Amino acid sequence: MTYFADLSPYTYLAEVEEPALNVGWLDAGHDFTRGPVPDEFVAALAERVVGKQVHLTRGWHRCNLGGCAHPDRPVARSGGAEQVLGFAEVRAIGTDKTAYAAPTLVHHYVVEHGYRPPDEFIAAIRGR
Ligand SMILES: [Zn+2]
Numbered sequence: 001m002t003y004f005a006d007l008s009p010y011t012y013l014a015e016v017e018e019p020a021l022n023v024g025w026l027d028a029g030h031d032f033t034r035g036p037v038p039d040e041f042v043a044a045l046a047e048r049v050v051g052k053q054v055h056l057t058r059g060w061h062r063c064n065l066g067g068c069a070h071p072d073r074p075v076a077r078s079g080g081a082e083q084v085l086g087f088a089e090v091r092a093i094g095t096d097k098t099a100y101a102a103p104t105l106v107h108h109y110v111v112e113h114g115y116r117p118p119d120e121f122i123a124a125i126r127g128r
Helices: 039-051 105-113 119-126
Strands: 075-078 081-084 089-093 099-103
Touching: 039 075, 039 081, 039 089, 039 105, 039 119, 075 105, 089 119, 099 105, 099 119
Parallel strands: none
Antiparallel strands: 075 081, 089 099
């Protein structure tokens, strides 16, 4: 997995020119924030990664966090649809127009590893 610190400027795909801040680019070599997140956020994030993924990434990202039960093909489910995670990104726009760029694996990190993304990303995904 490619690591970027939360809220650092997005630079991963050079062809993507819209400015954004990184969220959820976790890696086993770096600690991350853990904590509870609202259920509505998890549901909205699932809907986003299943239905609105963008920017296919270079190759396949697998989860390399310690103790992972589903490192190779984690999936998210929403509205009866299922999406394998790890090869695309999602975007969220905050009320101040800040854009956030997250790998679709962010859903897996939240659900299975207790990752708590920055509050501004949680608010942006929830649409307020
Ligand atoms: Zn994992």
